[in-house]
Amino acid sequence: MSGEAFDVVDLIKLKRDGGTLETAQINWLVDAYARGFVAEEQMSAMAMAIFLNGMGREEIRDLTLAMIASGERLSFPGLGKPTADKHSTGGVGDKITLPLAPLVASFGVAVPQLSGRGLGFTGGTLDKLESIPGWRAKLSPREFQDQLREVGAVICAAGASLAPADAKLYALRDITATVEAIPLIASSIMSKKIAEGTSALVLDVKFGSGAFISDPKRGRELAETMVRLGTDAGVKTVALLTNMNVPLGNTIGNANEVREAVEVLAGGGPADVIELTLALAREMLTLAGMPDADAAAALKNGQAMDTWRAMISAQGGDPAAPLPVAKEQHAVLAERDGILVAQDALAFGIASWRLGAGRARKEDPVQHAAGIDLHAKPGDAVAKGQPLFTLFSEEESRFDRSLEALAGAYRIDVPGSPIENGGPLIGSRVD
């Protein structure tokens, strides 16, 4: 007798055959996996059974709560201001957190943003910020609380104590082709966000080629599942569904994305980055009890920029220091006159990753100056010989593989041609 409450093989069989796991079974499974009693190969089988057969509403809630219970749950008593956070399901050129956190914090809302690093072709907020000389992602719990009180915005690395069962399961899903299951994505993201202690949360759920989930209907299902999990756990949660078929803004990488975020904080920047930043800021401010706050004015009048500078300095960064510049660059020119009608987010994300901006394994370093600057976006008129985009890397040898990823990923057509995967940037809202 092992003294254990359940036999894991029975639970795998139950899920494999389309059954429903009960609360006690899920609690035991997550705990037994976290302490190493349930083996990786057994949890792989369970993840695949969940991937194939799905989970009911109660099962997803139980899984989320069990992963939260595997670690620490933060709270901010005595902070004296409301808290609000945002989470994006990940995309290409998605630097929105960088202007958004200081923008919202500049109105007196605390933004406790515990972020991750990029894996695969989607970038990570911490990797982007680490291109700022001196900036550090790791804060002690004391530094985190002090910065939240004094500056309002903190973007830092999540400690190992936050939903550790999710960290273990996520690493396993990554190598067993079980990432893209809605119950698993929703419980993974929401366990970390609920454990982080925010009282309000705005989700940017992306659909399209450069997102985890390409189908908008499945994106909506993911959004609804996450909003329900947040609400049931007492976190005011809303989601915006946003289009990730085309890279966001004009930069993909790390340092170049920081440069673009600073342009937005200085009152400029690309229209799509401004639109999404303001839409998410308004949702966060509304949930924090400030529906009338003028977020657009705060980008124009320097209010958000002041908080950005304070946020970067508080973590050792020099907001005025020049950002790193890549040794090598390669411009791709338009081969004909016309209209740019396609720019596929997934291909540009992979191309940027191959330039060194992303990592293949968790322990790999990233090249902060590597990436892609886009000089034209779908719908723009272009002239033969004009640069369409520029690749940046520390190693010239990376350009060929990056260009291979871009074959067929952009197209110039005659004026009046339809834009591929066009449509509004911001789709529906789920609350």
Ligand code: URA
């Ligand atoms: N991000 C997470 O944290 N978990 C997932 O499952 C997918 C994206």
